[in-house]
Amino acid sequence: MADEFELDDLDFKIIAQLQNDGRKQSTEIARALKVPRTTVARRIDRLVNENIITIAAFAHGDRIGLPIQVMIEIWTDNARHEAVIDELVALDEIRWLGVASGPFDILAEAMVRSHRHLRQLLLVKLGNLEGITQVRTAHILEVRKFAFDWERMRQAGIDAEHSELDETTGQTKSIPR
Numbered sequence: 001m002a003d004e005f006e007l008d009d010l011d012f013k014i015i016a017q018l019q020n021d022g023r024k025q026s027t028e029i030a031r032a033l034k035v036p037r038t039t040v041a042r043r044i045d046r047l048v049n050e051n052i053i054t055i056a057a058f059a060h061g062d063r064i065g066l067p068i069q070v071m072i073e074i075w076t077d078n079a080r081h082e083a084v085i086d087e088l089v090a091l092d093e094i095r096w097l098g099v100a101s102g103p104f105d106i107l108a109e110a111m112v113r114s115h116r117h118l119r120q121l122l123l124v125k126l127g128n129l130e131g132i133t134q135v136r137t138a139h140i141l142e143v144r145k146f147a148f149d150w151e152r153m154r155q156a157g158i159d160a161e162h163s164e165l166d167e168t169t170g171q172t173k174s175i176p177r
Helices: 009-019 026-033 037-049 078-089 115-126 150-156
Strands: 068-076 094-099 106-112 132-140 163-165 172-174
Touching: 009 026, 009 037, 009 150, 026 037, 068 078, 068 115, 078 094, 078 106, 106 115, 115 132
Parallel strands: none
Antiparallel strands: 068 106, 068 132, 094 106, 163 172
């Protein structure tokens, strides 16, 4: 799998063109970036094939019959940790799953049809998974930000990389290079 240092400026510009409309034609992207269409098509293929980007439709759960979104913190028995992950990944209700450090082992996002469906997921499906020792949920009442502006997110931490926090004043100061 490629790391971020294998990407160049053109790759990031192509990603930026696709982030708001994954169906945008390579011809249109090439025209906007003033590069050959074949270059854009080849770059997109490489970005997809190397799992750097995924081009897919994202449906809003509340508009397609999955109005309940919940974050699930999961603690596991170390001996069954990997097996629990595999079983959770196989659940249709789990949209996103991350292995975490900190107070819990796994953080998962689930989207469900109803409170009854949520109850079944938590008490039956998760409740019957051997190796889960504790579960805690947070029901998402409203999503206020849902961003895919990768370039802005990549740039957001640059200043922090070259500064340090003065703990007495709470101000940042530049680190000499």
